Amino acid sequence: MNALTASRPTHALAECVRARPLLGTLVEIAASGEHVDAVQLAISDAFDEVERVHQLMSYQSADSDISRINRDGFEQAVTVASDTWLVLEAAGRFSAASEGLFDITVAPTLTKLGFLPRHAGFPRISGQGNWQHVVLLPDRRVQLARRLRIDVSGIAKGYAVDRAVAALQRAGMHSGRVNAGGDLRIFGDSAQIIHVRHPAVPTQLLPIVELMQGAVATSAGYYAQRRYQGRLVTPLIHPHTRIAADVQRSVSIFAEDCMTADALTKVVHADPVRAVAMLAQFDARAVMLEPDAATGGCRVFDTSHLQPAIWRTRVIS
Numbered sequence: 393m394n395a396l397t398a399s400r401p402t403h404a405l406a407e408c409v410r411a412r413p414l415l416g417t418l419v420e421i422a423a424s425g426e427h428v429d430a431v432q433l434a435i436s437d438a439f440d441e442v443e444r445v446h447q448l449m450s451y452q453s454a455d456s457d458i459s460r461i462n463r464d465g466f467e468q469a470v471t472v473a474s475d476t477w478l479v480l481e482a483a484g485r486f487s488a489a490s491e492g493l494f495d496i497t498v499a500p501t502l503t504k505l506g507f508l509p510r511h512a513g514f515p516r517i518s519g520q521g522n523w524q525h526v527v528l529l530p531d532r533r534v535q536l537a538r539r540l541r542i543d544v545s546g547i548a549k550g551y552a553v554d555r556a557v558a559a560l561q562r563a564g565m566h567s568g569r570v571n572a573g574g575d576l577r578i579f580g581d582s583a584q585i586i587h588v589r590h591p592a593v594p595t596q597l598l599p600i601v602e603l604m605q606g607a608v609a610t611s612a613g614y615y616a617q618r619r620y621q622g623r624l625v626t627p628l629i630h631p632h633t634r635i636a637a638d639v640q641r642s643v644s645i646f647a648e649d650c651m652t653a654d655a656l657t658k659v660v661h662a663d664p665v666r667a668v669a670m671l672a673q674f675d676a677r678a679v680m681l682e683p684d685a686a687t688g689g690c691r692v693f694d695t696s697h698l699q700p701a702i703w704r705t706r707v708i709s
Contacts, residue, residue, distance in 0.1 A: 417573030423565040434563035438556035445552035469533035477532040486655045487523040493662040495631035499543035507627040550654025577607035591642040592683040607650035611657035612642035647676040
């Protein structure tokens with residue numbers, strides 16, 4: 393990922409920051425431009441983009457595109473909005489590239505563990521489906537070849553961040569930042585130090601890299617974990633085994649766009665070794681933190697597109 397710095401104007405810029413609860417988290421959007429009214433309008437437009445993605449792709453909402461697919465998609469093809477189609481198309485690409493380590497059909501497991509709600513109108517699942525049974529047909533139609541359920545929250549949040557950034561850029565903003573609960577993308581000349589929480593001590597923030605332009609998505613189970621049948625589980629599900637991933641791990645992916653970063657966090661969680669080749673394919677970098685019992689700090693496993701076959705390890709306290 394290339395780090396680019398935009399030139400600064402010779403006069404002061406108007407800067408605004410606003411936050412709003414969306415996508416199941418708090419979304420913060422910041423921008424700077426020539427005039428304060430233009431900046432505020434651009435941020436409003438960016439929030440509209442996030443809101444649209446939220447409405448179209450929410451698993452919780454009964455009338456979203458995702459719920460319509462889950463309710464009717466096995467019996468008939470469901471026509472969806474272009475944004476939903478693009479996300480489902482991208483999900484299929486990530487699934488194929490990772491040999492199923494990214495899979496949007498883990499929704500039934502998330503429901504069983506209590507991370508997703510139960511919908512009375514959804515038909516019973518067969519238990520045999522995976523990403524290959526989500527069929528994309530011409531004219532933005534989607535059909536399920538098996539009785540399954542999909543959840544795109546593992547990729548749609550990153551897509552929403554990208555759409556918000558596109559809105560800021562269309563409005564001519566000099567720089568901007570969109571942060572949706574750990575899915576972050578910035579542009580312009582406002583570099584930011586990226587901090588990641590210690591996976592065993594989430595109140596402790598650890599600086600890992602300076603991001604000048606591009607995106608990062610961080611995925612961990614420390615705040616989302618819950619108890620199920622006597623053990624702690626997270627919403628990070630291994631698609632092949634349908635078992636929740638270990639709580640004691642944090643994965644951050646750096647990429648050019650946030651949708652790619654968001655999806656790849658799940659691939660690295662599922663299988664860090666097999667994920668290395670995919671990271672190189674998408675010109676992405678992974679930073680994985682695991683507790684180090686010997687020092688009380690963290691082991692940091694780091695890779696980049698320059699040396700995709702190597703996980704470099706260091707310990708921080």
